[in-house]
Amino acid sequence: MTQTPMKTFRCPVCGHFLLLFDDLFQQEAMDYGYYEDRSVFFYLCSNCTLASEYGMTEEEAFKKAEELISKFPPIMRVHSGDKIRHIYQRGYYRSQPQIITEVNVQKGVMKVEGHIGLIHPNEVTTWPWELE
Ligand SMILES: [Zn+2]
DSSP states (O other), X not given: OEEOOSSOEEOTTTOOEEEEEEEEEEEEEOXXXXXXXXXXXXXXXXXXXXXXXXXXXXXXXXHHHHHXXXXXXXXXXXXXXXXXXXXXXXXXXXXXXXXXXXEEXXXXXXXXXXXXXXXXXXXXXEOGGGOO
């Protein structure tokens, strides 16, 4: 069964949404060698097979998903519609986060609204997860 996630995660591999599941079971040791099935939570990509480690609670699974995603390079963690700041922003626009319109993971470049050239990861000053 799928749960409603607290926050949406996008898959770093394919860009689809990660969904929270609770239909995985862990056997918990009770008294007298008796075991009880207890459901655990994990995030799974709705498209590919990427999955987080499981957590005993939704909150723990959420942290596991964050940990998993944080291991991927930044270019794989941004998607169209996310906002970044970059070194080419000048004057008034300097502090205004700009919307990513295209991400090319193979070439390692992005396009953003209001900037003609391509943006490389080392030209990004603020990533979406560094904005509030
Ligand atoms: Zn995926």
